[in-house]
Amino acid sequence: MKAIQILGEKSVTVIEKEKPQLQSGEVLVKIKYVGFCGSDLNTFLGKNPMVKLPVIPGHEIGAVVEAVGDGVPASIKPGAACTVNPYTNCGYCPSCRNGRPNACQFNQTFGVQRNGAMSDYIAVPWQKVIVDEAISPRDFAFVEPMSVGFHAVSRAEVTDLDVVLVIGCGMIGLGAVVRAALRGARVIAMDMDDEKLNLAKKLGASYTVNSKTENVHEKLQSLTNNFGPDVVVEAVGAPITYQTAINEVAFTGRVVCIGYAKIEIAFETKYFVQKELDIRGSRNAMPEDFRAVMEYMKRGTCPVDELISGIFQPEEAQAALEKWAENPAKVFRMLVEF
Numbered sequence: 001m002k003a004i005q006i007l008g009e010k011s012v013t014v015i016e017k018e019k020p021q022l023q024s025g026e027v028l029v030k031i032k033y034v035g036f037c038g039s040d041l042n043t044f045l046g047k048n049p050m051v052k053l054p055v056i057p058g059h060e061i062g063a064v065v066e067a068v069g070d071g072v073p074a075s076i077k078p079g080a081a082c083t084v085n086p087y088t089n090c091g092y093c094p095s096c097r098n099g100r101p102n103a104c105q106f107n108q109t110f111g112v113q114r115n116g117a118m119s120d121y122i123a124v125p126w127q128k129v130i131v132d133e134a135i136s137p138r139d140f141a142f143v144e145p146m147s148v149g150f151h152a153v154s155r156a157e158v159t160d161l162d163v164v165l166v167i168g169c170g171m172i173g174l175g176a177v178v179r180a181a182l183r184g185a186r187v188i189a190m191d192m193d194d195e196k197l198n199l200a201k202k203l204g205a206s207y208t209v210n211s212k213t214e215n216v217h218e219k220l221q222s223l224t225n226n227f228g229p230d231v232v233v234e235a236v237g238a239p240i241t242y243q244t245a246i247n248e249v250a251f252t253g254r255v256v257c258i259g260y261a262k263i264e265i266a267f268e269t270k271y272f273v274q275k276e277l278d279i280r281g282s283r284n285a286m287p288e289d290f291r292a293v294m295e296y297m298k299r300g301t302c303p304v305d306e307l308i309s310g311i312f313q314p315e316e317a318q319a320a321l322e323k324w325a326e327n328p329a330k331v332f333r334m335l336v337e338f
Contacts (some may be wrong), residue, residue: 149175
């Protein structure tokens with residue numbers, strides 16, 4: 001079977017592998033679509049410190065159940081459209097003991113610490129397979145990245161009383177926009193690209209701020225009666241966006257960090273105390289976040305076609321990543337079709 005492999009910096013190839021042998025308790029999954037995400041791009045650019053090379057990338061999965069092994073529940077049937085939870089959890093670290101396996105200390109995510117899903121088939125424990133006949137394999141490829149944004153909104157405990165600023169309107173940030181809007185919050189989307197901001201409005205943002213062309217502080221003050229947003233979701237991972245989150249959030253507000261910067265950042269730490277801020281990290285997603293995204297997708301209101309920046313064959317993976325690297329601000333999601 002075919003598989004895409006990142007060999008090193010800016011080096012991608014297609015290899016031949018043996019088709020997985022189905023074991024007891026496992027599901028053989030036929031891959032249909034896999035999305036390239038930011039971690040895959042960083043791996044391609046040599047900027048992912050967590051990756052183990054060479055690696056088969058991919059954890060945003062749209063697939064079909066091919067076969068099931070012994071001991072698999074009858075609810076998982078061959079032919080069913082599905083996605084796969086791409087994280088592992090050990091069951092005994094502090095995160096797992098505290099009921100937050102998404103942040104497992106020893107997590108191994110597909111395509112980062114272990115080989116991912118960019119191949120014709122994968123075999124996975126049945127507990128990681130999520131089926132729903134009402135969602136197409138293509139649309140299933142958007143469930144995992146959007147669930148990361150959904151989880152950040154859960155971490156922020158967003159309610160209908162909140163004004164929520166989402167910094168960064170890539171796929172994960174857009175997921176946060178959707179979830180905050182579904183919870184009844186007033187959502188402000190911030191990005192440097194008007195195309196992304198227009199899409200954020202379609203997905204539920206009430207207001208937008210172009211940080212390249214507008215005065216961010218003045219705009220946010222005018223939109224919040226000079227209070228600042230109650231919640232800021234940082235979905236970029238740059239020094240300036242981290243600092244903006246702390247500087248602009250309201251007193252006693254909540255800041256949730258999804259992106260992580262590659263360098264150290266200097267903060268006005270007096271704001272941590274003066275504002276009595278809650279500053280929270282957000283990692284991966286929980287099963288309930290996957291379910292929430294799936295329910296949203298089944299509404300039929302998500303403009304999935306507008307989220308797709310291109311669909312590529314495995315042999316075009318190198319070109320796809322090069323295209324993304326040349327103009328990252330213009331890419332939502334690139335899908336590889338198997």
